[in-house]
Amino acid sequence: MSIVVENISRRFGGFTALDRITLETRPGEFLALLGPSGSGKTTLLRTIAGLDFADEGHVLFDGQDMTGTPAVERRIGFVFQNYALFRHMTVAQNISFGLTVRKRRDRPTKAAIAAKVAELLELIQLPELGDRYPAQLSGGQRQRVALARALAIEPRLLLLDEPFGALDAQVRKDLRSWLRRIHDETGLTSIFVTHDQEEALEIADRIVVMRGGVIEQIGTPAEVQGAPATAFVSSFIGETNRLPVTRRDGAAVIGDALATLPDEAQGRGPGEIHIRPHDVELAEPGDAAALPVTVLASRPIGRSRRITAQVVGMAEPLTIDLPVAVEASPGQQLAVRPVRYRIF
Amino acid sequence: MRRSKQRSALPGFGLTMGMTLFWLGLVVLVPLSALVIRAAGMGWAGFAEVGLSPRALAAYRLSFGAALAAAAINAVFGLLIAWILVRYEFPGKKLIDAAVDLPFALPTAVAGIALVSLYSDNGWVGSLLAPLGIKVAYTPLGVTIALVFIGLPFIVRSVQPVLADLGRDVEEAAATLGATRGQTFRRVILPAILPALLTGFALAFARGVGEYGSIIFIAGNMPFKSEIAPLLIITQLEQFDYDGATAIACVMLVLSFAMLLFVNLLQAWRARRGTR
Amino acid sequence: MSGSHPTTVESPWARRALIGVGFLFLALFLFLPLVMVFAGALAKGWQVFFDALVDPDALAAIRLTLLVAGISVPVNAVFGVAAAWAIAKFDFRGKSLLISLIDLPFSVSPVVSGLVFVLLFGAQGWLGPWLTEHGVRIIFAVPGIVLATVFVTFPFVARELIPLMAEQGRDDEEAARSLAATGWQTFWHVTLPNIRWGLLYGVLLCNARAMGEFGAVSVVSGHIRGLTNTMPLHVEILYNEYDFVGAFAVASLLASLALVTLGVKTVLEWRFGIHRAGAAH
Numbered sequence: 001m002s003i004v005v006e007n008i009s010r011r012f013g014g015f016t017a018l019d020r021i022t023l024e025t026r027p028g029e030f031l032a033l034l035g036p037s038g039s040g041k042t043t044l045l046r047t048i049a050g051l052d053f054a055d056e057g058h059v060l061f062d063g064q065d066m067t068g069t070p071a072v073e074r075r076i077g078f079v080f081q082n083y084a085l086f087r088h089m090t091v092a093q094n095i096s097f098g099l100t101v102r103k104r105r106d107r108p109t110k111a112a113i114a115a116k117v118a119e120l121l122e123l124i125q126l127p128e129l130g131d132r133y134p135a136q137l138s139g140g141q142r143q144r145v146a147l148a149r150a151l152a153i154e155p156r157l158l159l160l161d162e163p164f165g166a167l168d169a170q171v172r173k174d175l176r177s178w179l180r181r182i183h184d185e186t187g188l189t190s191i192f193v194t195h196d197q198e199e200a201l202e203i204a205d206r207i208v209v210m211r212g213g214v215i216e217q218i219g220t221p222a223e224v225q226g227a228p229a230t231a232f233v234s235s236f237i238g239e240t241n242r243l244p245v246t247r248r249d250g251a252a253v254i255g256d257a258l259a260t261l262p263d264e265a266q267g268r269g270p271g272e273i274h275i276r277p278h279d280v281e282l283a284e285p286g287d288a289a290a291l292p293v294t295v296l297a298s299r300p301i302g303r304s305r306r307i308t309a310q311v312v313g314m315a316e317p318l319t320i321d322l323p324v325a326v327e328a329s330p331g332q333q334l335a336v337r338p339v340r341y342r343i344f
Numbered sequence: 345m346r347r348s349k350q351r352s353a354l355p356g357f358g359l360t361m362g363m364t365l366f367w368l369g370l371v372v373l374v375p376l377s378a379l380v381i382r383a384a385g386m387g388w389a390g391f392a393e394v395g396l397s398p399r400a401l402a403a404y405r406l407s408f409g410a411a412l413a414a415a416a417i418n419a420v421f422g423l424l425i426a427w428i429l430v431r432y433e434f435p436g437k438k439l440i441d442a443a444v445d446l447p448f449a450l451p452t453a454v455a456g457i458a459l460v461s462l463y464s465d466n467g468w469v470g471s472l473l474a475p476l477g478i479k480v481a482y483t484p485l486g487v488t489i490a491l492v493f494i495g496l497p498f499i500v501r502s503v504q505p506v507l508a509d510l511g512r513d514v515e516e517a518a519a520t521l522g523a524t525r526g527q528t529f530r531r532v533i534l535p536a537i538l539p540a541l542l543t544g545f546a547l548a549f550a551r552g553v554g555e556y557g558s559i560i561f562i563a564g565n566m567p568f569k570s571e572i573a574p575l576l577i578i579t580q581l582e583q584f585d586y587d588g589a590t591a592i593a594c595v596m597l598v599l600s601f602a603m604l605l606f607v608n609l610l611q612a613w614r615a616r617r618g619t620r
Numbered sequence: 621m622s623g624s625h626p627t628t629v630e631s632p633w634a635r636r637a638l639i640g641v642g643f644l645f646l647a648l649f650l651f652l653p654l655v656m657v658f659a660g661a662l663a664k665g666w667q668v669f670f671d672a673l674v675d676p677d678a679l680a681a682i683r684l685t686l687l688v689a690g691i692s693v694p695v696n697a698v699f700g701v702a703a704a705w706a707i708a709k710f711d712f713r714g715k716s717l718l719i720s721l722i723d724l725p726f727s728v729s730p731v732v733s734g735l736v737f738v739l740l741f742g743a744q745g746w747l748g749p750w751l752t753e754h755g756v757r758i759i760f761a762v763p764g765i766v767l768a769t770v771f772v773t774f775p776f777v778a779r780e781l782i783p784l785m786a787e788q789g790r791d792d793e794e795a796a797r798s799l800a801a802t803g804w805q806t807f808w809h810v811t812l813p814n815i816r817w818g819l820l821y822g823v824l825l826c827n828a829r830a831m832g833e834f835g836a837v838s839v840v841s842g843h844i845r846g847l848t849n850t851m852p853l854h855v856e857i858l859y860n861e862y863d864f865v866g867a868f869a870v871a872s873l874l875a876s877l878a879l880v881t882l883g884v885k886t887v888l889e890w891r892f893g894i895h896r897a898g899a900a901h
Contacts, residue, residue, distance in 0.1 A: 012624065051516050051627050071519045071627050078520040084513035088535040098521030101531070146517075153521055354793050355803035360706035364718070367699045371770055372724055375736035378746060382739055421645045428642045432635055440642075442886040446650050448825070449878035449885075451832025452730075453852040454871040457859050458653035461660060468652065493649050515628040525630070554729025557834035557852065561859065574731035578839060581735065586744050593732040604727045608720070 001062050001156045001189050002027050003048060008057035010043055010213075017043040018054065019213040030183050031191045032204035036236070040213040041193045042161055048191065049159050050074045061156065077150030077188070079160040083142045085134040091145050092117050092130035098153035120148040123182070140171040147179075151186065158183070160192035164199065176203050197237050201225070209233050231344035234274045241318050243311065245343060247271045252343050255314055259291045263343050275341045278304070278321040283337035290335040293318055298328040309334065376597075383594040386587050395591030399567050400576060404595065406484055407573040411552030414491030415499075415545045422499025422548075423541060429500070430507045444500045447493055452557025459490050460562040482564030487572060490558040495548030502544030506537050539614040543607055550603040554596060657875045660868030672858075672869035680846040681854035681870065684762070688837075688850060689830040692769040697823050700777025705811070707778075708785035709793065719782065725774045734768050734839025741767075760842030765850065768836040773826045780822030781815055788814055817892040821885065828881040832874055 003025045010018040017040045025031055033041035046052040048059060050071035058067045066074060085094050095117045099108055108116065121127045124144035134142055143163060150158065163179065164172040180203040183190050194200050200207045201221045209216045209224060209232075216236075217229040228234035235242060245252040247267040253260050254273065261273070283290030293309035296317065300306075304321040307328050311318055320336060328334060383391060394400060428434070429441050447455065463470040463480040470480055480486045510533065518528040556574040564570035571579075573596055580588035630638070661669050672678060703722060707715060725733060739745050741758040751758060758764045792814065796806040812819075834852040841848040843857065851870055858867035 049520060051519070052624060053626060071516070072522055072524060074520075075522065076520055078517065080513045080517055082511070082513060084511060084517040086514060086517075086532055086536075088538075097518070097523070097531070101518075101521065101523040101527045149517075149521065354709050354790055354797065354806075356807070357706060357710045360702040361710075361712075363699065364703040364706050364722075368703075368718075368721060368774075371767070371774055372721065375740055375771065376724070376728070378739045379732070379736045421642070424638060425642045425646065428639050431629070432639060434639050438886075440646060442882055443646070443650055445882055445885065446654065446878065449828050449832075449881045450654070451834060451852050451871075451874045451878070453834040453855045454657060454832070454874045454878075455653060457855060457864075457867055457871060458656040458660070461864070462652055462656050468656070469648065489649075493653065496649060512625045512628045516625065519627045550727055554727075554732065555835075556729065556731050556838075561856075574729050574835065577731050577735060581738060581839065584744065586739060586742070589735055590739065593729075593735050596729055597732060600727045600729070604720075 003157065003189065003191075004058075004060040004063075005044070005048065006058040006060070008044070008047060008054040008059070010040075010047065010052070010054050016213050018047070020057070021213075021215060023208060023215065023218070025189055025191065026205075028187050028189055029205040030180065030203060031189075032200035032207045033191060033193045033210060034195070034197060034200040034207050034237075035210035035216075036195060038212070039210040041195075041208075041210050044210070045159050045161055045191060045193050048157075049076050049078050051078070075153060075156050077147075077153065077155030077158040079143070079146050079150050079158070079163050081162040081165050083134070083146040083166075085142055085146060085149070087134055089133075090130065091126070091132050091134070091137070092121070094134070094145060095120055095130075095149045095152050097149065116152060120152055123151070123185075124148045138171075139167050140175055143167065143175060147182070155188065158186075158188045158190040160190065162193055162195070164194075164196075172199070179203065201237070209236065211236075228274075228342065231272055231274065234342055234344070239277055239319065241275045241277065241316070241320075243273050243275070243314065243316055243318075245271045245273045247343065254291060255311065258312065258314075260288050261338060261341065261343075265343060267343065271343050273338075273341050273343050275318075275338045277306070277319045279338060279340040280320045280322070280336045281339055282322065282326065283335040285335070287335070287337055289337050291318075291337070293320075293334050293336060295328045295330055295332045295334060297330060300324045307334075309336075379590060379593060379597070382586070382590045386591065390587060391591045391594075393591075394580065394585070394588035395595050399571075400573070400592055400595075402568045403571050403573040403576045403592075406487060406570065407553050407596075408599075410484055410487040410491055410572075411495075411549050411555075413488045414495050414552050415549040417488070417492050418495045418499045418548055419541060419545050422496055422544065423503055423537075425496075426500045426503040426507055430504060444497050447495075447497050452494070452555070453561075455493055455558040456490065456561035459493060459558065460486070463489060463562065481562050482566075482570060484570055486562040486564070487559050487570065490562050491548075491552040491555060494555050494558055495552055498548040498551065499541070499544035502540045502547065503537055506540040507533075510536055539610055543610050543614075546603055546607045546610065550600050550607075553603075554600060654875060657868055657871050660864060661872035663868070664865050668865050669869050669872075672863075672866040673873070675866070677845050677849065678854060678866070678870055681849045681851045682873070684765070684849065685831050685851040687762070688766050688769050689827055691766050692773055692830050693823060693827050695770060696773050696826055697777050697819070699774075700781055700822060700826075701815075701819065703778040704781035704785045704815075705807075707782050708788075709790050719779075722778050723775050725771055730772060730833065730835025731839055733771050734836035737764055737767050737771070737840050759840050760844065760848060762848065764840035765837050765848060768840045769830050769833055772833050772836050773830045776826035776829065777819065777822035780818055780825070784815055784818040785811075817888055821888050824881055824884055824888075828878060831877060 005021055005023040008018050008021045021044060033044060035041045043052060047054050050066070050069055054067070058065055060066060086097065089097065096113050099113050099116065117130065121130055124147060126141060126144060129137065129141065134145065137145065164175055167175065176199060204221065206218060206220055207224050208218050211232050217224055217233045224233055224237050228237065234240055243254055245254050247263055247269060250263050250266050251260050252263040252271060252273055292312045294312060295307055295309050297308045298305055303324055305324045305326055305328060307320050307322060309318045309320060425444065429437065460481050461467050463486060465471065465474045465479070465481070473480060480489055514532060515528050518532045523531065554574060559572055560575055563572055565575055573592060577589045577592050580592065707718060738759055740747055741751060741764065742748050743752065758767070792810050793806050796810045801809070832852055837850055838853060841850070841853055843849060843853060845857070849857065851874055855867050855871045858870065
């Protein structure tokens with residue numbers, strides 16, 4: 001199914017949670033809403049689910065206007081951050097809940113429900129735990145039960161709110177790839193909210209980067225990393241060094257003419273240059289783009305050498321990754337040249 | 345009672361435990377065992393003669409029946425009040441929240457004369473009900489009304505924290521799974537608060553069975569009709585029939601301990617299910 | 621982040637209906653009785669109200685009530701602190717049994733609470749003949765009233781402090797001990813400041829019950845005017861004599877005490893986050 005969000009705005013008192021958000025999903029894609037807390041990503045997800053309602057704008061499912069339709073009628077699988085399992089029901093009762101509340105004529109037979117539960121327990125790899133209570137499960141198991149419960153109603157769309165937020169690091173990693181597999185098997189269009197860029201980069205087809213209720217960029221993991229649309233995206237995703245620059249006539253000058261780099265965007269006035277640690281190499285002598293730095297610390301990490309350095313005459317420290325063979329000891333002077341960078 | 349092997353660096357265990365046991369024994373346990381020993385010395389026939397006499401049975405029926413009815417009424421309205429206090433904002437909410445404890449704080453005799461003045465035939469409420477043929481004061485209905493007053497805070501205060509603790513996300517989950525509001529209440533909210541509701545019910549019931557002060561004014565105190573069990577104890581005492589009083593007291597004591605046990609089992613059940 | 625939950629809120633109409641029913645119920649069962657007390661007290665004007673309060677028997681009842689509360693509340697406060705210290709700061713077998721025993725008076729009918737003392741000290745009680753011989757009166761006298769009051773108010777302070785002190789653990793006290801404070805110093809300077817609001821809360825509820833207790837006191841008092849009549853008993857006597865204004869006048873004092881108790885209790889709950897225990901948990 002494809003979802004279209006058109007000009008959605010949502011305000012809580014004086015706080016604007018969503019500011020004219022427009023977004024369109026592709027059928028079967030796995031979309032991540034990524035942003036810091038307060039960026040509006042959860043509100044957007046809840047608006048798509050019909051758990052919250054926008055003040056302005058429209059939500060369309062396959063072209064059909066769903067803006068005012070409450071969650072009960074949307075047939076959406078929603079996985080909550082803290083699982084929201086029914087504590088007084090067994091795992092099997094939790095999973096079958098969505099089927100047993102249907103009107104009598106739409107309700108599957110008892111046998112059909114039992115078969116469905118067994119199938120889903122198999123899918124989440126917990127076939128033996130149907131009779132347990134949620135309190136008797138680990139966090140990762142609860143999360144999987146919550147997913148099975150959402151899938152039981154054969155939803156048109158799967159929404160997940162920080163699905164791994166409450167889990168510890170190792171379990172998160174395992175569940176991530178497992179969730180991606182489930183997504184591929186079911187073919188459901190899925191949207192998940194996360195504040196963890198690594199998570200989004202690893203499993204999403206496309207990432208929607210949000211901040212302060214607006215969308216900063218929509219793109220594939222490669223796009224948001226390689227071609228960040230805004231300074232925020234650039235600094236939010238991946239490691240980035242940020243240095244102030246002065247822009248004029250197709251050039252960006254760092255400091256008092258420390259280094260001059262070509263500025264394809266032809267901007268003017270003060271700006272900010274973003275340089276990723278590994279987008280740097282040792283400069284040839286006399287290169288106008290070479291940045292003089294003093295090494296503060298250096299340690300080998302795998303095949304590269306991570307160097308923390310001070311740009312001469314500037315307060316900002318610079319983190320750079322050079323080949324491990326490069327020698328750098330504290331106090332040593334180096335000249336480095338940004339190979340790839342973006343100026344905002 | 346022996347302390348476990350793990351030593352504590354804190355002093356005063358012997359002193360405070362000694363004080364506790366001494367005082368508990370002197371004030372509570374010795375007097376209560378006097379009652380039990382006296383009852384045991386009576387023999388079954390003597391015990392049953394008063395303790396299970398028709399008049400006593402009628403009194404138990406009234407005390408237990410009215411307490412049960414009042415607890416049931418409070419289960420419904422107490423839940424409703426806990427619900428609006430937890431879920432809604434309205435003017436006077438904090439005042440109402442504080443006022444729910446009034447029956448805990450108001451002396452029972454004061455409640456008793458106020459209720460009978462309100463609900464007697466020429467009282468503010470009673471005069472409205474009298475034309476409809478509903479007599480409240482001096483009938484079992486009056487006893488029930490007094491016990492509704494006494495029992496309300498037990499239900500509200502048992503349910504309120506559990507309801508507040510119940511995450512909204514659970515209800516939202518039910519909604520996304522297609523459950524209507526009614527289904528969500530019946531199948532998700534009610535089961536989650538049921539243990540707390542039952543606990544409050546049992547506490548209100550137990551309190552109602554033993555209640556005296558707020559009832560005697562409104563009850564009418566007619567033997568076989570509107571005479572409650574605690575009043576019967578006093579009647580026996582006034583006739584210097586200590587054995588009769590003891591027998592009735594024992595029956596009530598046993599029943600209230602049964603309730604206490606029930607409440608404790610409920611708590612254990614709640615702890616085991618992982619729902620608080 | 622998610623600021624609202626429209627899905628879990630009833631329609632405005634249903635909400636208003638529920639609030640309306642709640643208000644009606646509370647008005648009938650809580651507010652009208654309270655208003656009735658004050659309306660009854662002032663039914664014949666302020667002069668009659670004041671006359672009823674300065675009546676010698678009424679004054680004697682007020683004095684006796686203050687005396688009884690003045691004895692039983694401190695006694696139970698000291699016991700409550702000691703019991704909470706032993707139970708909350710140490711581990712021993714039978715702890716939950718001990719807590720249940722301390723709670724016992726709450727599950728005993730007030731009338732039965734009075735009865736047990738009559739069985740012990742009454743004319744036909746175990747110690748009755750011995751007491752008569754030595755000219756000691758307990759039943760139908762002030763000592764009996766104090767005993768019955770101590771019994772019914774026994775658990776209030778302890779049950780408020782036990783969870784509070786258990787939650788605070790013993791880290792503070794152990795730290796004080798490691799700094800070479802004596803046991804008493806630790807208690808006065810570390811424990812007591814930590815529990816003072818909880819203690820006040822328990823004392824408050826204990827006092828309200830001590831002054832308002834009716835059933836238990838009624839059994840042991842003998843209703844001797846001017847001598848063994850507490851305020852609640854005096855209310856009963858006046859009411860039964862059809863002196864309604866007098867009964868409500870004394871009752872209004874007790875109701876005011878209840879309102880002050882509720883007010884202070886609420887402030888303690890809001891300001892100091894003391895959980896509401898009441899008698900419900």
